[in-house]
Amino acid sequence: MSFYYTIPVVVEAELAEARRTLGAGMARILGYYEEDGAKSIGQVERALAEGNAAAMVIPAHTLKGESRQFGAKRLGDLAEAIEKTARRCVEEHTSPSEVAAEVAMLRGCFSETLAILRTAAAPHSPATSQAHPTAVSRPSPFGSGPRTFGRRTG
Numbered sequence: 673m674s675f676y677y678t679i680p681v682v683v684e685a686e687l688a689e690a691r692r693t694l695g696a697g698m699a700r701i702l703g704y705y706e707e708d709g710a711k712s713i714g715q716v717e718r719a720l721a722e723g724n725a726a727a728m729v730i731p732a733h734t735l736k737g738e739s740r741q742f743g744a745k746r747l748g749d750l751a752e753a754i755e756k757t758a759r760r761c762v763e764e765h766t767s768p769s770e771v772a773a774e775v776a777m778l779r780g781c782f783s784e785t786l787a788i789l790r791t792a793a794a795p796h797s798p799a800t801s802q803a804h805p806t807a808v809s810r811p812s813p814f815g816s817g818p819r820t821f822g823r824r825t826g
Contacts, residue, residue: 691792702790716735725762742785
């Protein structure tokens with residue numbers, strides 16, 4: 673069993689922060705995440721099949737960042753491992769085959785993650801009503817500016 677299965681699929685506190693930040697727009701942003709994630713996974717899988725480490729870097733990086741915005745820890749960590757290994761393979765001019773197991777886990781992990789996120793985004797989901805009105809806000813690990821999700825605008 674891979675150690676990735678010991679990592680939570682979604683960190684509830686981070687998901688709650690995303691729900692709070694996105695509000696009613698969460699379902700729409702989740703749709704973008706679903707499209708972009710599927711595209712990134714396809715690109716990573718093709719790059720692995722072709723032995724092209726350079727072609728893995730950007731889609732793995734994108735999947736990592738977008739996943740972590742929703743608190744999707746397991747998928748973010750998988751994508752990060754793929755990205756780091758692909759970068760090293762580019763520098764060393766080696767095949768990215770050593771991350772084949774991680775790449776093979778991406779689709780299943782993505783599906784599991786989406787199921788959790790869709791439930792959280794549902795308008796009358798118990799998950800959306802769990803936020804406590806007196807919860808203490810913690811500083812964002814992404815800096816002091818406004819937190820953004822999904823596709824870039826402007």
